[in-house]
Amino acid sequence: MKLVRVGPRGAERPGVVAPDGRVLDLSSVTADIDGAFLAGDGLARARAALDAGELPPAVPHERIGAPIARPGKIVCIGLNYSDHAEETGATPPAEPVVFLKASDTMIGPDDEVLVPRRSVKTDYEVELAVVIGRTARYLAGPEDAAGVIAGYAIANDVSEREFQIERGGQWDKGKSCETFNPLGPWLVTADEIADPQALGMRLWVNGELRQDGDTKNQIFGVHHVIWYLSQFMVLEPGDVVNTGTPAGVAMGRGPDAYLRAGDVVELEIDGLGRQRQTVGQA
Known part of the structure; x- marks a missing residue:
């Protein structure tokens, strides 16, 4: 699974790359791709939503952000x-x-x-x-x-x-x-x-x-x-x-x-x- 964050700096939205290359919106699963998301069941929930075809296309965007919110270190x-x-x-x-x-x-x-x-x-x-x-x-x-x-x-x-x-x-x-x-x-x-x-x-x-x-x-x-x-x-x-x-x-x-x-x-x-x-x- 390929996780991605898209949008203006400081206002990125979480997404996942579909098998056909489209970026799908993960906002229904998580507010962001961060430590809390990774430490819990976020990856499993994101994968389940992707496999079920439940995710809409990401909002149009020109910028790809770092794929994880600011790390602790x-x-x-x-x-x-x-x-x-x-x-x-x-x-x-x-x-x-x-x-x-x-x-x-x-x-x-x-x-x-x-x-x-x-x-x-x-x-x-x-x-x-x-x-x-x-x-x-x-x-x-x-x-x-x-x-x-x-x-x-x-x-x-x-x-x-x-x-x-x-x-x-x-x-x-x-x-x-x-x-x-x-x-x-x-x-x-x-x-x-x-x-x-x-x-x-x-x-x-x-x-x-x-x-x-x-x-x-x-x-x-x-x-x-x-x-x-x-x-x-x-x-x-x-x-x-x-x-x-x-x-x-x-x-x-x-x-x-x-x-x-x-x-x-x-x-x-x-x-x-x-x-x-x-x-x-x-």
Whole structure:
């Protein structure tokens, strides 16, 4: 099942993508796609309404929002592909590298991404995002992670590398600028993704293929990451976990590869749809 939120920013309506590609209105089932919806029986009720043919078409819309309402937290894993670690000159980590992104960085998949003021190194990162559907606290092992995952989406973990690396402190200030986490277009429920470690992922800038990777090359797989995080924090329904990016980021390509106003970034992951952002200036 593919869940979607459509409409103006701050006034999105919940929807579901029908088998014929139409977006159907889920407002009769839930007021929004959020943690409360995922934690309860929302997915089951949405599926039942879809199967029964009870849902009307969504109201006409021009914008797709992020497929989940603002999460409590966005947790990210750094250097989780060996080829990406190599291109950045980093040693592959012995344990997952964890950082947080401000939850208000999340925008729709086709919304404008803003280069921050005084930025000279704004970068792109195609990532598999995991959306949590059940509370995860001290999971016993990676084998328990599947039971707390609601589904998957595409994330662009936009990053300002000078802020992140050269300005002292933690990574967060290079990761939490406004618009720095486009998500969507859909939240694809976990039952539709047979193997999260077998998903091709690609990113283009102005039509040039920059990233062409596969989740099979993650150093720490999805289930390991969710188990690991649960040892250090409580993951709540609606939380988003970005699981790392493959090689091809601007930081590994040189100064001319960083994003500038007017650039167009396109991303896709097998089975999860496609994003397209135009870059603007803050």
